[in-house]
Amino acid sequence: MAELEFRRAELEQANKALREANDEKAHILGVVAHDLRSGIGGMSGIAALLDMSRLEQGRLNLHLEIADLRGLVAESLAYHAHFAANKNQRLIGDRCDVALRCAFDPVRLRQVLDNLLSNAIKYSPPGAEIRVSQRAEGPLAVVEILDQGPGLTEADAAKVFRSFQKLSAQPTAGEDSHGLGLAIAKKVVESHHGTIWARNRTDQRGAAFGLSLAMRPGA
Secondary structure (H helix, E strand, O other): OOOHHHHHHHHHHHHHHHHHHHHHHHHHHHHHHHHHOOOHHHHHHHHHHHHHHHHHHOOOOOOEEEEEEHHHHHHHHHHHHHHHHHOEEEEOOOOOOOEEEEOOOOHHHHHHHHHHHHHHHHOOOOOOEEEEEEEEOOEEEEEEEEEEOOOHHHHHHHOOOOOOOOOOOOOOOOOOOOOHHHHHHHHHHOOOOOOEEEEEEOOOOEEEEEEEEOOOOOO
């Protein structure tokens, strides 16, 4: 009887996993179908799905360079300046006088920074101030983006980096969201042996998303 009970529990667990896999497959197909109907502009969602698939299978090849992280942050800030201006937002990059030399894949890490900045713009209201902090904390290079959106509820904070999650906050100008960007960002940062986080600002004026990487000052 104990053996039968064990086998029954195993079968129930397998059926549950199968149902979850089917649900995720249906969701993916729905996103792809939506993007195909949306034309070229919607293809970014399919690219994100393919990225996520490679990451889940451990097939992401990083091309590491040792460089100053401040340069990559400056590029991302310059790129997003006009998006912020379109919403009458102020995009401010704090000055950092210390070189933040790290080993990173510039394409992949730029993808992470772009996602975090675009989300800050997307969820902050017109007229908001979005601040990007760059600093050294001991052996770590830290980049943190502080928005003026609604912040994170307790439920949102628990799932913010999971795939296909819709948070309670809504984009302030009707922008689209595929629910994959932050999940990809987390896996990319962790593949660099770094840390990524999301929390509410200490002044309760929005959310703070950040990442840290080990510095390589002597390299």
